[in-house]
Amino acid sequence: MTAVETSDSRITERVTVTQQQHTCISEQIGGCAHALGMENLDIPQKRIVISSRGTYNIINSNTNTTELKKSAQFVRLNHNKYWVPDSDDPSPWVQVYLGLGKIVSGIIIQGLKQLWTRHDFIKVQATACTDDPELHMTLMFEKPVNTSVIRVQPQDCLEITKNVTTGIQITISDCAMKMEILGCENTQEIGCVKPLGMESHEIDDAQISVSSNVGKKNYARLYDVKFWSASLPSWIKVNLNHKVNISGIIIQGSGNQWVERCIIEADTSAMSGSQEFEANFDGYTPVSIIFEEPVETSYIKVTPTVCHGGYCKLRMEILRPCMSG
Structure with missing residues (x-):
C-alpha cells in the first residue's frame, strides 16, 4: 500500500494515485511531472529529514564475518545506496521540504515491494508492483497538489540481498528505499x-x-x-x-x-x-x-x-x- 502526504497548510484532503502502465519502469511523463531534485541534488541534504538511520548487515563470505553499518540519508533515486530506517522504528518516514511555489504530481519509488507514504494533510494510497529493488515504480496523483512538504512512509517491506563487490553481500531486512519527487513550479501569481x-x-x-x-x-x-x-x-x-x-x-x-x-x-x-x-x-x-x-x-x-x-x-x-x- 502507498500513501503520500503533502502539506503546507493544515488541511486534510484525500487523493488517489494511478500506477503508470502497470509497469515498474519509470516512463517519461509530460506536463507537471518534472524531477524536482532528489536525484540531481537540487534538493539539498539539509531539507531531507528522516525518522531514523538504520543498520544493515554486511556479510563478507571470504572471512565469514558480519558487520553492522550505519546508513545515512541515501534516499535519492538511482544513487548507489539506500535509506534504511532502524529495525525497531515503529513508523519510519522520510520528509522532504521542497521550498515555496511547488506543485507535486507524483513520486518515483525504487527499492521496495510495498510502501506507504503519508502526511497529516493529504493521503494517497496505492500498491507497488516489483520484487526487484533496482526497478522504478512511478505513482501519479490524479490531481496535482500545491505543497512545500512531502512525507513518504514505507510499510510491508521486503528483504533484499545485494552483491556489492566480489565476496561481499548486503542484506537489508527493513524498508530500503530511494525516491524522486515529480512536479513543477507554481507559475500562478495569486497567493505566490x-x-x-x-x-x-x-x-x-x-x-x-x-x-x-x-x-x-x-x-x-x-x-x-x-x-x-x-x-x-x-x-x-x-x-x-x-x-x-x-x-x-x-x-x-x-x-x-x-x-x-x-x-x-x-x-x-x-x-x-x-x-x-x-x-x-x-x-x-x-x-x-x-x-x-x-x-x-x-x-x-x-x-x-x-x-x-x-x-x-x-x-x-x-x-x-x-x-x-
Missing part, C-alpha cells in the same frame, strides 16, 4: 510568496536581534543545522532596513522542542500592533503563517507564547509577495 533571505543569508546576522542568546541568533534560519533557543518570555526580531511588503513567515522547531503559538508584530497599523498565530506541531516540519493581506513594515518580531518541550527552539524564514521587488 518568496523567501526574503533568512535561509540564504541575504538577511545578515546584524539584522537579527533576540531577547535571549541561549541558542545564537544567527542559528534562527530555516533548515539551519542548529537553532535559536530560549525560555519564555522571549522574542526574536529581524530588522529589514527599510519598508518591505511582507506576506508572512515560515517557522520551524528542532528535535523535540518547538513553538506552538506565537505573536507576530510589525510596524504597521494593518496588523493592529500584533497578532497571535498557531505555529509548529513537531520539531522538523516547517509551517507557513500567511497574513490575510501583505503588510508594509521595516521589521518582523516573533514572540513565542506557547512552547513544547521546555525550550522555544525556532528557525524561520520571512516571506514576501512574488510581485514585490
Whole structure:
C-alpha cells in the first residue's frame, strides 16, 4: 500500500494515485511531472529529514564475518545506496521540504515491494508492483497538489540481498528505499510568496536581534543545522532596513522542542500592533503563517507564547509577495 502526504497548510484532503502502465519502469511523463531534485541534488541534504538511520548487515563470505553499518540519508533515486530506517522504528518516514511555489504530481519509488507514504494533510494510497529493488515504480496523483512538504512512509517491506563487490553481500531486512519527487513550479501569481533571505543569508546576522542568546541568533534560519533557543518570555526580531511588503513567515522547531503559538508584530497599523498565530506541531516540519493581506513594515518580531518541550527552539524564514521587488 502507498500513501503520500503533502502539506503546507493544515488541511486534510484525500487523493488517489494511478500506477503508470502497470509497469515498474519509470516512463517519461509530460506536463507537471518534472524531477524536482532528489536525484540531481537540487534538493539539498539539509531539507531531507528522516525518522531514523538504520543498520544493515554486511556479510563478507571470504572471512565469514558480519558487520553492522550505519546508513545515512541515501534516499535519492538511482544513487548507489539506500535509506534504511532502524529495525525497531515503529513508523519510519522520510520528509522532504521542497521550498515555496511547488506543485507535486507524483513520486518515483525504487527499492521496495510495498510502501506507504503519508502526511497529516493529504493521503494517497496505492500498491507497488516489483520484487526487484533496482526497478522504478512511478505513482501519479490524479490531481496535482500545491505543497512545500512531502512525507513518504514505507510499510510491508521486503528483504533484499545485494552483491556489492566480489565476496561481499548486503542484506537489508527493513524498508530500503530511494525516491524522486515529480512536479513543477507554481507559475500562478495569486497567493505566490518568496523567501526574503533568512535561509540564504541575504538577511545578515546584524539584522537579527533576540531577547535571549541561549541558542545564537544567527542559528534562527530555516533548515539551519542548529537553532535559536530560549525560555519564555522571549522574542526574536529581524530588522529589514527599510519598508518591505511582507506576506508572512515560515517557522520551524528542532528535535523535540518547538513553538506552538506565537505573536507576530510589525510596524504597521494593518496588523493592529500584533497578532497571535498557531505555529509548529513537531520539531522538523516547517509551517507557513500567511497574513490575510501583505503588510508594509521595516521589521518582523516573533514572540513565542506557547512552547513544547521546555525550550522555544525556532528557525524561520520571512516571506514576501512574488510581485514585490
